Amino acid sequence: MNVDDTVSAIKGMEIRGAGRIARAGAAAIGEMARAGKWNDINEMRKDILDAKAKIIGSRPTAVSLLNGVQYTLKGFDVCRSVSDAVKLITNNSDDFVRSSEEAVRTIGKIGARRIKDGAVIMTHCNSSAALECIKEAHRSGKAVKVYATESRPWRQGILTVNELAKEGIDVTLIIDSAVRSVMKKVDIVMVGADTITSNGALINKIGTSQLALAANESRVPFVVCSETYKISPQTLFGDMVTIEERDTGEIVRKGEIPDNVKVFNPVFDSTPSRYIDGIITEIGIVNPGSVYEIMIKQFGEQTFG
Numbered sequence: 001m002n003v004d005d006t007v008s009a010i011k012g013m014e015i016r017g018a019g020r021i022a023r024a025g026a027a028a029i030g031e032m033a034r035a036g037k038w039n040d041i042n043e044m045r046k047d048i049l050d051a052k053a054k055i056i057g058s059r060p061t062a063v064s065l066l067n068g069v070q071y072t073l074k075g076f077d078v079c080r081s082v083s084d085a086v087k088l089i090t091n092n093s094d095d096f097v098r099s100s101e102e103a104v105r106t107i108g109k110i111g112a113r114r115i116k117d118g119a120v121i122m123t124h125c126n127s128s129a130a131l132e133c134i135k136e137a138h139r140s141g142k143a144v145k146v147y148a149t150e151s152r153p154w155r156q157g158i159l160t161v162n163e164l165a166k167e168g169i170d171v172t173l174i175i176d177s178a179v180r181s182v183m184k185k186v187d188i189v190m191v192g193a194d195t196i197t198s199n200g201a202l203i204n205k206i207g208t209s210q211l212a213l214a215a216n217e218s219r220v221p222f223v224v225c226s227e228t229y230k231i232s233p234q235t236l237f238g239d240m241v242t243i244e245e246r247d248t249g250e251i252v253r254k255g256e257i258p259d260n261v262k263v264f265n266p267v268f269d270s271t272p273s274r275y276i277d278g279i280i281t282e283i284g285i286v287n288p289g290s291v292y293e294i295m296i297k298q299f300g301e302q303t304f305g
Helices: 003-011 018-035 041-057 064-073 080-114 129-140 157-167 176-185 207-216 233-237 288-299
Strands: 121-122 145-149 169-172 190-191 202-205 222-225 268-273 278-282 284-286
Touching: 003 018, 003 041, 003 176, 018 041, 018 064, 018 080, 018 129, 041 064, 041 080, 041 288, 064 080, 080 129, 080 222, 080 278, 121 129, 129 157, 129 190, 129 222, 145 157, 145 176, 157 169, 169 176, 176 207, 190 202, 190 207, 207 222, 207 268, 278 288, 284 288
Parallel strands: 121 145, 121 190, 145 169, 190 222, 222 278
Antiparallel strands: 202 268, 278 284
16 A cells, blocks of 8 residues: 555544554555655655655554654665665565564463453453454453443444454443443453553543543453554653544534534543553563663663663
8 A cells, every 4th residue: 555545544544553553654665665766865765754754644643653654764864775775664664564463463472361261351442452362362262251342433342343253252342431330340451552651651542541440440450452662752751642633523413513512522542550550562561660661672772862
């Protein structure tokens, strides 16, 4: 898929989920490098950097997209020839997509060990990493039951229940406002991540924070399933995570309410680290307070110097 098609698909929610959009962004840059016909490295650099800005701008909250594109362009600034740059970018793109997919499988294996036989799990939205933990637990012979939120307004919960039902997992779809009522039946909450900040806070699909609060009230473990590339180095320097707002047409039809009525339609919310019992990553289960150390390990100390 080329850059413009990828940007359109991300903005139009055809490609959803932090991991999927990160892989799509990295793949689009890689495809652009493969298909390009540049004779001059400076011309290539301008086109690639313009494409980078377009892709990152398509979903500003998800640091996964930024990190995926940055990984793909790692070393591009010092390339001296078009051929060297094409080789570098395509190799980086392929490596990111491959390692991202492998990370989900690894998280699934680690997370499945945290799920007891007979466990009742609640999940929110449509996280590849969280669902892989549930599916891996099921494949290992554990009897699990899942409550999946509808996840308005885009109803990603429909994707989730279809995916789990296909695996033969006992799954129930619930409306978002039923979370607190159902939580008393739940043994563990497993959600994904769009971004994890330097202080261990979780930025994820709107409604995630209410799951965390309800879980805390009911003393139910709340765990995040996330690849390490969803950690945001920028937040260490005080950058705020942009909470994207989408069109009001996702909530109400034209003429359904008076024009002077405002509609607030944020895509994400923030869950403080104190409500998170652990973050399951491809390098193991970490405490939210350990995110800084993970940043150093994954991105290098020079990033924060």
